[in-house]
Amino acid sequence: MKSGKKRVIFLTSILAGLLPVLLGNMVLDGYPSSADETIRFIKENQNEDGGWGYWPGHESYTEPTGLCMLALKFAGIENGLMKGLEYLKRCQLDSGAIGINEKDKEGNWMSYAALLAFNALDASKEEEHLKKWILDFYDGSNDVPPELVKSTYQELRYDMTIDGWPWFGSTTSWIEPTSLFIIALTHSGVEPQNQRLSSGIKLLIDRTNKNGGWNYGNPFVKNTYLDAFPLPTSIALVAMGIRGHTEKTPEVKSAINFLEQYIGEEMSTVNLAWSLLAFKSYSTTQGKAEKIAIILKNRRMGDGSFRNNLFETALSYLALSDFKFNR
């Protein structure tokens, strides 16, 4: 009897361990049926043109389209992906750049999401073309005179000669687009020693707020230290982690400390998703990641969506799954 019982326990545990493998990525941590609903929500709200808007029925944009495609691909769903890919291909300009949607004739920050989607769907020609454009997408600071570099450092306390990425062409580099491009380029396989990636990390470190974390990119204005914000801090932490930084990097450690105080029911959905991705990236924050995952799961609505927002739904799905950005 005793050895029989042991055998049953042994077989059960083997089966339990195998189940996620048998079911593939659809098995999330304890809520497979919810994840099905989430994926169904994404599928059902693809626009006729093949893209996705931020909200159901709204016009398609590159960012929600890229993230929804990434989520579907990760969930093993092929239906609708080719239509999505065709949409992004139509958005791609001759230069390789991609703007906010088909109407946009200038590349901008949203191309990070298209790069992730091209990579996921093995659209290597479009991926390489876009990657080349992103690596050549600079802010406007190269044309400014030395006296402005100096006065900027005095008034804003950052070094504008460090290259990052702007949201929009020929403007300033900021924390979020720089982080998003670091994440997407690294995921897409740009070599670790690439100078633009190193410079992007240097910019993040240079723009760290006094008490840890990041805001949009001005840690100081005139005579005042500004507050950091949770969302840019979460995204920048993902970027730092993907580039191999650990809690030993002082800026990472202080950012984690800053972000920890905001984790809770008041944190927004998109921020929960990014902070979950961030905390899953570091060894000392795994426990906090579990806490965030519980709060985020509870935000899932009856239709499977997160806040009825397609971008946030796709991002939350990925954050709650075992999806990881390539390092």
Place this chain on the structure above:
Amino acid sequence: MNECKITRRKMLGLLGKLPLTTISAAGLLSCNRSKENKKQSLNNKYQVAIISCASYEKAELMNAIHQGWQKTSPPEVKSKKVVIKPNLVEYSSERPINTDVRLVEALIQFFQELGAREVIIAEGSGHRRDTEAVWKKVGYFDLINKFNVRLIDLNYDNLHVIKTVSYKDSLIKELFLPETILSSDLIISVPKMKTHHWAGITLSLKNLIGIVPGIKYGWPKNIIHWNGIEKSIIELNATIPSHYTVVDGIIGMEGDGPIMGSPKKIGAIIMGHNALSVDATAARIMGIEPDRCTYFQAAHVNKLGSLKAEDITLTASRIEDIKTDFKLDPEFIHLKST
């Protein structure tokens, strides 16, 4: 936002000297808008009401709004799609950064009572992509169910490309602008009375920067800074003028505004149909000489209204009764009236 500085300084010398090129801002823009503008300029007088309002208590707010509205040749609201554009930037429990939600609540009720077809609250916050976090904290989400209104994040709206009314050397010859704004019948600008470390002062004219969508231009909306803040303010207001302004001057912000300054009690709302005239009046209440504010001057030169006291008919309270000198950023001390 360093670059805005050099552009701004460069632009200071240019503003007021360059004529606006006459590019049409047609497209989805309502024809009603030009009719309203004609109505505003009748008799070359702009009516501005300074209404004492000591608190954000509902009855007091409603009474103040009723009074001010009646005295200022207001636009017709019945059956109109009304967009209320507050100023929502960031959240702080200590600093009055945003238009107080109680004022917006009173305005929703007021416009619904006047028979508006729809009332929409719309804003595109300038610094934070994370609108959910800020709007929830400042109580704006509660308005949705309480008044059955839509709350639109202009940063994520459907967009349309519009040719702008712009300076000859402008970086902004066309703009992606939100459908909610372009399809509205009335835009009601509801700014907070604040000082501003880059522009000196921020009221209704500057409040329109919030209609520039973040998904196209980023957070902050950096194209505005590279183009020059003052220049961009003029171009935006020339392209999409608001129809009416209600300044939240009950508690404003002085010193290191628009975010890090200190609360300043004034106890008034300032209302009128011409944004420049309302702004000029609010500036006088703050102890600022409107003539010295570069973008006010440029707005005046380009006929977006008038900043001159003789062109403005004041009703209700007098400026002297309510004037409260604001502490300014040291760079803008020259704006102070003597």
